[in-house]
Amino acid sequence: MPKLFFALFLSLVTLFVVACEEKAKSSFIEDNAHLFDNTPVVMKMYKEYNEELLKDFDIDFRVATTTKEEDINLFANKKFQKLKDTSRSQSGKDLLIVINPKTDAVRLEVSKALESVYTDAFVSYIERKGMVPYLREQKFADALYMITELVRDRALEARTGKEFMPAMKSDSIGAGAKSKANIAKKDTHAKEGKNVISIASDMPKDVLQKYIKSLREHNKNPNLDIYTKETQEFFRKWVVTDINQKHEIHNLRPCLAKQKTLLDSSDTHAVLAVLPYDENRKCSPYFFKKEDGAWKLDIATMAQSLRFSKDMQWHFDIQKRLDKEGKYYAYAFDGYGFDKHGYPFFKDLHKSKWSGYRWGYTCAEWYDPRDADKIASEPKKYIRCWISNYAYGMPANVRLGLDVQDYVIAVGEGSERKENVSYVEFMQYMKDAPSGSLVHVEVMRNGKKVVREGIAP
Amino acid sequence: MTKGERKRRFFGIVFFFMISGILVTTYNGIVTKDEMINNAYAQIETNMQRELDLLPNLIKIVQHYAQYEERVLKEVTALRTDASKHLTAQTPKGQKEIKELSKINKALKDSTMQLFMVAENYPQLQASENFLELQSQIEGAQNRINVARMRYNDAVRDFNAYIRTFPANMMAKMAGYTQREYFHAQEKAHQSFKVEL
Incomplete structure (x- = not known):
């Protein structure tokens, strides 16, 4: 009898659990x-x-x-x-x-x-x-x-x-x-608003202030002069609401006083940043690009590469961080590694073994099996490089996006492109790249060809 | 006492408790269902009061843009005073109270609908956040009244069906409970006012 009751009790409990899960x-x-x-x-x-x-x-x-x-x-x-x-x-x-x-x-x-x-x-x-x-x-x-x-x-x-x-x-x-709901009834006045001009003497902070004023006035004109051309194109297609604009002001306000302007070496790109990034996760960096002699807000690139958690903490989309214009802003993140979700973390490299390195990577040797019989006689020509290690926070990863087990197959572009680069040729290419120049490296990553581009430090 | 007598006494006691149990359960059922009706009625009144309280603010905002005559506000105030007398949160007795409440509800609805219709002629008013906020609150109150009315009628249907079945019908008669009135939609308002531009 007790066994029967126990069995019945167990059945009821099981049924209850299953019902709850359903x-x-x-x-x-x-x-x-x-x-x-x-x-x-x-x-x-x-x-x-x-x-x-x-x-x-x-x-x-x-x-x-x-x-x-x-x-x-x-x-x-x-x-x-x-x-x-x-x-x-x-x-x-x-x-x-x-x-x-x-x-x-x-x-x-x-x-x-x-x-x-x-x-x-x-x-x-x-x-x-x-x-x-x-x-x-x-x-x-x-x-x-x-x-x-x-x-x-x-x-x-x-x-x-x-x-x-x-x-x-x-x-x-x-x-x-x-x-x-007004479904499919476009508001013809939604994207109206007077133009806001960026003049040559405006610094990125001045442009940001003009942007904040336009947010406050709920100016949704996508063709504002303070935007880059890409950003104007972006806003023509993007829906912006009053609430979006209010939220952006709300999120920006506590960060304004702490922002620093980080200019690149060519004075064509700037980042307004609150440092250190990993202690100010709610203060998103703002990107600016010089167009027609004046600084313009590059929200298109920000939208492409930045993401926000539910707690409004910013992080990168690791796949898109260096795409298109993104690579020109990477300099502002030198010294920071990125976890798998794209959150930056500071790496103190001064006392590390990597201090003194320019790019911060190491190569291991590999060769194409078709060249096996030539290795012995011409090793410098046929031994190639695969990335065996890189340092978090150093340009190889931050600016170029190189990863462990990237097999280097080509460098340069156009008339300067070199296919089937050897170990030595690749190292020389990286060493000789002028500071501020755009570096191109093609690698084999997980069986696919991937082009990595970045600004040389 | 013989064995037979003891047996008869035992069954008699059991039977007594059974009948008492049924009577008590039935009576409690009637009371519970009656209270559900009262509760639903109170919800209707509460939300009508809520709507009445919002009306003057709506009038003031509309007046600011549409420049109404003062008499419009006076008529609404009169509607509020008249309505407030009936919204006493007392339990509804019968057809008369239900009909009065229904008329007040219709008058309220007509008043607010006219104001909203007028607002459509004034884009600035329609775009005013104060107006939109009030409009949403009034529409919210009206929706709550509709839901409360549906629940009231459900409670009345449940109660009426219950006291028509045996043994509740007998208990209801003994305790003086009769069928309750449904809340019907009114065709004509008890008192409405026209808003003039």
Whole structure:
């Protein structure tokens, strides 16, 4: 008899655990209107963010899209009541965003437990200012990502101010707000704004101040003279919201007094940086390039190579850090290594074995098997280099992006290109590269040819 | 006492407790469902009061842009005073109270809808953050009223069905509980005012 009871108890416990796991796995996106089908990259980022919202704040943020010709308020409340039994939140903190492209409406339904944090006015504000600009451009996944970010920011404030209510059962009594979505209705005035000029005597800090003023005035003109040409092209396609601009000012303000101007040797590129980088992770570097004799803000390159964590700590996209114009700003990070996520960390090289080195790398020998019979007679010609080691913080990695097990196969470009470079030829090339010149090295990395370019120290 | 008598007494006691249990459970069920109706009614009143309290601010903002006549504000104030008398948070007795509440709700809705319609003629007003904030709060209150009304009607349906079934029907009659009124949408407002430019 006791064995029977024990077996029964075990079965019940197992069933309970399985049921809980099933509840946790239930999808939080119901995309009946197929708005997110073609944006897998952004949706992946959104899903990660959504899981973090649940993990950090116990907020279950659900999404539903529909094309029913029904009042969105009614639909949202009914949908909420259906979903609350499978809520992933343990304390009744539930949100449901509904987008209806048919009725051109969007609504965020808020549970009782979150009413004091996400008031109707606040929800209306983030819908209008945060989501609708993206919906106008039919960037549905971006709209979702943006509003999740705003929800998270508010949750962080609420936790700091202890605004969250005690745990309760999941329920909604109609709190939230709806807004006209204006899907595919471009705002012809969205990118208007008077021009802001950068003059020859402006230093990068002056240009940044002009930029901050334009942010404050919500000037979304993409063709401002203070931007590089690439940046103007970038902003013509990028959606900028009032909230984005407010946030940038908010994040910049504490960093302004600590910024230092780091100029490159050719006086064509500058970085406004708060040093040391690893102790000021919330102060993003700002990039500037000289065009037409004046300093211009290079936000296009910043957008390409910089990323921000959920705590607004900046780091590099390791794959894109040195792409295009990025390599011209690498000098500002000499002395810093990068972890696998792109976060910089300071390396004191003064007392290390690498002090006195120019590039900071070592070569090991390799040869092409087809040259095996020639090695003995002409080793200098056929022995080649593979990168066996590099020093964090030194130019080989920081400026050129060389990595261990890169097999060097060519150097130079155009008429100066040399294929099948030997060990000696490669070392000579690196040694002879004039300071400030652009160095080209082609390597075999994981079976693929990769070109590395960087400014010689 | 013989064995048979003891047996009869035992079953008699069991039967008594069974019947008592059923009666108590039934009575408690009636009371609980009645309280759910009262709670839902209170939610309707609370949110109507919330909407009433927001109205004067909305009028002031609209007036600032549209330069209304003073009488509009007076009419809204009168609507508020009249409505506040009925929003006493007392339990609804019957059809009369429900109808009054329904009329007030309609009047409120009509008033705010007219104000929002007028605002559409003033782009500056529509772009004003103060106006948009108030608009969202009022629409929020209206939505809460709608949800509370639906829940009220659900609670009434549940209660009415319960007291029509046996043995609750008998208990309800004994305790003086009768069927409750549903909250119906009103066709005409009890009192509405026209907003003139």
